[in-house]
Amino acid sequence: MSQQPVVLVIDDEGGILDTLRILLKKEGYEVVTAQGGKAGLEAIRTASADIVLTDVRMPQVTGLDILQAVKEHDPMTPVILMTAQASLQSAIQAVNIGAFYYLQKPFANDELLAILKRACEFRQIRVENKHLKQEIRRAAGTKGTSTVARPIGKSRRFLDVLRLAEQVAPTDSTVLVGGESGTGKELLARFLHDASLRADGPFMSINCGALPETLLESELFGHVKGSFTGAVRDKQGLFAAARGGTFFMDEVGEMPASLQVKLLRVLQQREVIPVGATEAIPVDVRIIAATNRDLEEEVRRGNFRSDLFYRLNVVAMDLPPLRDRRDDLILLIDVFLQDLADAGEEPKALSVEAMDAVMVYEWPGNVRELQNALEHATVFARGSLIEPQHLPDRITRQKKEPLVAERSQPNPTLDLIERSYIMFVLQAEGGNKTRAAEVLGIDPSTLYRKLSRYEGVEAK
Ligand SMILES: Nc1ncnc2c1ncn2[C@@H]1O[C@H](COP(=O)(O)OP(=O)(O)OP(=O)(O)O)[C@@H](O)[C@H]1O
Ligand SMILES: [Mg+2]
Structure with a gap:
C-alpha cells in the first residue's frame, strides 16, 4: 500500500461526500469521491483504491452492487458499507457476502476512523501475503512439484x-x-x-x-x-x-x-x-x-x-514460542484462514473481539494450537466473521492469575484461601457471577453474600 492509503467514498448525497472528504483528508488519507453508484462503478476501475466506503441505498446501482464489483476488481480491497436503515438481518447478509464492516448511520467519526484503520491493516496483510504466496509458488516452481511447505513468519x-x-x-x-x-x-x-x-x-x-x-x-x-x-x-x-x-x-x-x-x-x-x-x-x-x-x-x-x-x-x-513473536500472529492467522477457505470462497475473518482474545492468549501449543483453533472456528462460524464464541473455550477464558493467598501469605487462613479461590474463579469466568457460582458449586445468593462481605473488608 502506498504511504497514503486511498479511500474511495461513494454516496449519492454530495453533502456527505464533502464531510467525509474533509474528515479523512485530515487523518492523512487520500480521498476519491464518487456521487452515486454509477460514478462509483467507474471509480472502482480508475481510482486504485485501497479501501472502499460506500452508501448502501442508492438509486440504480446499490452498495451491494458496488461490493460485488470491488470483489471482482480486486478481492483484497476491504469494502465498508454505510446505511441509515440498518437491520440486523441486512448487516449479517452484507458481512456474509464479504463486506469488511457495516456501519450504521449516523456514526461517530471515531468509529469510522477505527474501522478504517483496521481495514488498512487488513489490506496490508493481504497484499503482503499475496507476495509471500507468489514467492512460495516461484520457489516451488523451480522444482516443478507441489508447493514447498515453508515456515511463515516475519518477526x-x-x-x-x-x-x-x-x-x-x-x-x-x-x-x-x-x-x-x-x-x-x-x-x-x-x-x-x-x-x-x-x-x-x-x-x-x-x-x-x-x-x-x-x-x-x-x-x-x-x-x-x-x-x-x-x-x-x-x-x-x-x-x-x-x-x-x-x-x-x-x-x-x-x-x-x-x-x-x-x-x-x-x-x-x-x-x-x-x-x-x-x-x-x-x-x-x-x-x-x-x-x-x-x-x-x-x-x-x-x-x-x-x-x-x-x-x-x-x-x-x-524456534521461539508463538507468545514471544506475537507480530507473527496476524500473518499466520491470515494464511491459515486462506488455506481453510473453500475453493473460490472468501476466507473468513476474525471479529475485533475474537482478534483481541487471540492476541492476549498464551498459545501453549504454539502454531499447531493456532491452526487447530482456527479450523475449529471455521467450522462453527456460519457467516464470514469468526466471533469469540466460535473459538475453543480456553482461548476466550481469562488468563488465570496465581492465587492471591499463594503469593502473599506463607500460612494463609482457610478464610483467605476461600476468598482467593472465589476471586480466581470469578476472574476466570470473566466476572460472570452466575457462571462463577456454578463452577464453585454454590448458590449465586451465597456468592453475592460472600462478595459483599469481601467488599466490606476491602473498604476498611
Ligand atoms: N512458521 C510456521 N508457518 C506455517 N506453519 C507452521 C509454522 N510453524 C508450524 N507450523 C505448522 O504447525 C504445525 C506443527 O508444526 P510441527 O509439526 O513442525 O511442530 P513441532 O515443533 O515438530 O511440534 P512437536 O514438538 O509437537 O512435534 C504443522 O501443521 C506446521 O505446518
Ligand atoms: Mg514434531
Missing part, C-alpha cells in the same frame, strides 16, 4: 532462524532443532531438506520417543534375518533408506542410553551395523535432530551423552 526472532536455515541448508551439517511443541520443528527440518542439495533424495523421519527400545533399534539400523525372534527376513534400517537424503530424528532426547552410543557411531563414522550383522554399511545422510527438552540440562543430569550432544549440536536452531 525478527523468527527471521533470524529462517536466515540461518537458508545459510545452513546447502551444507551437510548436522542440525539440532529446539523449541516447544508445535513451534514448527518438523516443518523447519523439511524446509532444510527442500532447500538442500539433497532435495531430490528421500526425507525420512522417526520419532525416537514413540517406539520401544528394541524396535527403535531395528528401525534405525536394520537387522539381518534370524537376529531375533520375529526377524524373518533382512530389514533395511532408516539410516540406509535415507541414503542420499535427509534423516529427521524427532524427540532425540528420548533415545535410550544404549542407542545413544550407536547413534554416536553413525555420526562419527558415517556407517551403521544392522542388528545381528558383522559388517558395517556406509550411510550418506544428512541428520537433523529435534527435541523439545533442554538437552544441555539432560546432559548435566546424566540422561544424555555429552559427546552425542556435541555431535548433534553442530548447528543449533531454536
Whole structure:
C-alpha cells in the first residue's frame, strides 16, 4: 500500500461526500469521491483504491452492487458499507457476502476512523501475503512439484532462524532443532531438506520417543534375518533408506542410553551395523535432530551423552514460542484462514473481539494450537466473521492469575484461601457471577453474600 492509503467514498448525497472528504483528508488519507453508484462503478476501475466506503441505498446501482464489483476488481480491497436503515438481518447478509464492516448511520467519526484503520491493516496483510504466496509458488516452481511447505513468519526472532536455515541448508551439517511443541520443528527440518542439495533424495523421519527400545533399534539400523525372534527376513534400517537424503530424528532426547552410543557411531563414522550383522554399511545422510527438552540440562543430569550432544549440536536452531513473536500472529492467522477457505470462497475473518482474545492468549501449543483453533472456528462460524464464541473455550477464558493467598501469605487462613479461590474463579469466568457460582458449586445468593462481605473488608 502506498504511504497514503486511498479511500474511495461513494454516496449519492454530495453533502456527505464533502464531510467525509474533509474528515479523512485530515487523518492523512487520500480521498476519491464518487456521487452515486454509477460514478462509483467507474471509480472502482480508475481510482486504485485501497479501501472502499460506500452508501448502501442508492438509486440504480446499490452498495451491494458496488461490493460485488470491488470483489471482482480486486478481492483484497476491504469494502465498508454505510446505511441509515440498518437491520440486523441486512448487516449479517452484507458481512456474509464479504463486506469488511457495516456501519450504521449516523456514526461517530471515531468509529469510522477505527474501522478504517483496521481495514488498512487488513489490506496490508493481504497484499503482503499475496507476495509471500507468489514467492512460495516461484520457489516451488523451480522444482516443478507441489508447493514447498515453508515456515511463515516475519518477526525478527523468527527471521533470524529462517536466515540461518537458508545459510545452513546447502551444507551437510548436522542440525539440532529446539523449541516447544508445535513451534514448527518438523516443518523447519523439511524446509532444510527442500532447500538442500539433497532435495531430490528421500526425507525420512522417526520419532525416537514413540517406539520401544528394541524396535527403535531395528528401525534405525536394520537387522539381518534370524537376529531375533520375529526377524524373518533382512530389514533395511532408516539410516540406509535415507541414503542420499535427509534423516529427521524427532524427540532425540528420548533415545535410550544404549542407542545413544550407536547413534554416536553413525555420526562419527558415517556407517551403521544392522542388528545381528558383522559388517558395517556406509550411510550418506544428512541428520537433523529435534527435541523439545533442554538437552544441555539432560546432559548435566546424566540422561544424555555429552559427546552425542556435541555431535548433534553442530548447528543449533531454536524456534521461539508463538507468545514471544506475537507480530507473527496476524500473518499466520491470515494464511491459515486462506488455506481453510473453500475453493473460490472468501476466507473468513476474525471479529475485533475474537482478534483481541487471540492476541492476549498464551498459545501453549504454539502454531499447531493456532491452526487447530482456527479450523475449529471455521467450522462453527456460519457467516464470514469468526466471533469469540466460535473459538475453543480456553482461548476466550481469562488468563488465570496465581492465587492471591499463594503469593502473599506463607500460612494463609482457610478464610483467605476461600476468598482467593472465589476471586480466581470469578476472574476466570470473566466476572460472570452466575457462571462463577456454578463452577464453585454454590448458590449465586451465597456468592453475592460472600462478595459483599469481601467488599466490606476491602473498604476498611
Ligand atoms: N512458521 C510456521 N508457518 C506455517 N506453519 C507452521 C509454522 N510453524 C508450524 N507450523 C505448522 O504447525 C504445525 C506443527 O508444526 P510441527 O509439526 O513442525 O511442530 P513441532 O515443533 O515438530 O511440534 P512437536 O514438538 O509437537 O512435534 C504443522 O501443521 C506446521 O505446518
Ligand atoms: Mg514434531
